Amino acid sequence: MYKFNPITHIIFDCDGLLLNTEKIYSEIDAEVIGRYGKLYPLTIRRKILGTSEMHTASVIVSELNLPLTAKQYHSEVKKLQKTRLENADLMPGVEKLVPKLYKAGIPLAVATSASMEGFEKKTSRHKDFFNKYFSHVVAAGSDPSVKEGKPAPDVFLVCAARFSDSPEPSKCLVFEDSPNGAIAANRAGMQVVLVPEDYVLEEDKKIATLSIKSLNDFQPEWFGLPSFEN
Incomplete structure (x- = not known):
């Protein structure tokens, strides 16, 4: 024992x-990332798991070279979270x-x-x-x-x-x-x-x-x- x-x-x-909520968060991130023609790899999911929302946004934008700021990415994600996380x-x-x-x-x-x-x-x-x-x-x-x-x-x-x-x-x-x-x-x-x-x-x-x-x-x-x- x-x-x-x-x-x-x-x-x-x-x-x-x-x-x-992990699946919901991952689906939302994948959806926003997909708007810019990119995929959401497991390597990044592992890296950001458990970190703050803004840190998550910064890592995703930086590592995937998305054409927007971390703040803009966070804003897009928050719009989707408002309705989906209640479930x-x-x-x-x-x-x-x-x-x-x-x-x-x-x-x-x-x-x-x-x-x-x-x-x-x-x-x-x-x-x-x-x-x-x-x-x-x-x-x-x-x-x-x-x-x-x-x-x-x-x-x-x-x-x-x-x-x-x-x-x-x-x-x-x-x-x-x-x-x-x-x-x-x-x-x-x-x-x-x-x-x-x-x-x-x-x-x-x-x-x-x-x-x-x-x-x-x-x-x-x-x-x-x-x-x-x-």
Whole structure:
């Protein structure tokens, strides 16, 4: 059985981890990129996974040599996101794991690269779920306290500091789906469970404390938490 350093608090990423938005984001990017006669390669998808919206736009425009600025690209993408992201479902295992952690008395929060406006749009169908189980949300895309996006550690450090008892980073466990997010958690001094997208390379999974295929596979005892009641 796995056995890692015990933790007391948990921070969840959102896109691709709590919400099934990765496919929607990828389809939108592919559509906008296609307007300029280009394809959206996996190499770029891997590079930008988990990063801020403007960083994503800058990388895509630069690497594909698109005839527009990052700001213009971001604007085109946002227009499509406004209607499509509202349809996002919760990821497999979320409705099982999160309530069990909450019932066990473990403080939970969300740290996302999105803006708060984007977060609220994506979670509009699940507002009661997020309001009930998570003490707070830090949205790096609009929070002035977050100076740099992932893979910088800022969003996780700010999120940890906003728990009512401000735990030490080493007492926080992060759930992420992206290697960039895992790097950010490591830099914040936190352990991280990676639940990667299917196109993430095996070598990029090694930066996580642990990599699992689904949230359904998580066992609280691995990190010194009480076993779930059946």
